[in-house]
Amino acid sequence: MLETTVQPGTNIVTIDYQGGLSVEDEQRMRQVLDEVIRDHGSVRMLxxxxxxxxxxxxxxxxxxxxxxxxxxxxxxxxxxxxDAAWAAKISEWTAELVHITVRTFPADQRADALAWIT
Known part of the structure; x- marks a missing residue:
């Protein structure tokens, strides 16, 4: 399941992903991202x-x-x-390939991650 939310009035999008992934999950995420980009020009993602x-x-x-x-x-x-090492490694590769600022946090540091993107 992929749940996508936006902090009202900001370009901060949170994506919570666990379990499986459906087409509907992906479509909802894309719709949210499109709206945030239209309104703010960019996204800060958790x-x-x-x-x-x-x-x-x-x-x-x-x-x-x-x-x-x-x-x-x-x-x-x-x-x-x-806490998944493979996901942290993919994040590292993503940062290198597309030159965006990426930082990985352990699962118990969600509040710190949100503060960092804010």
Whole structure:
């Protein structure tokens, strides 16, 4: 499940992801991101990654997610909150490949991550 929320009046988007991923989850995320970018020109994102069930990820949702890479150009900052070493490594690669400011925080430091992107 992917839940996408916005702090009212800001360009701060929180994405909470755990379990599987559906096409509807991806479509909602894209809609929120489009609205924030339209209103603010950029996004500051807090990505909270819990336990992911790869067997519950829809192939079509995964494809939509890959196509969402264009949103990376509109990110001012990305804070990734996770205890998964693989997710932290992907965040590191993302920062290097697209030259955005990314910082990874352990799961128990969500408040610090939010403060950092704010």
């Amino acid at each position: 990505a909270v990654m819990g336990k992911i069930d790869f067997s519950e990820i829809s192939p079509k949702a995964a494809w939509i997610n890959l196509k969402a890479a264009g949103y990376l150009k509109k990110l001012d900052r990305l804070a990734v909150v996770t």
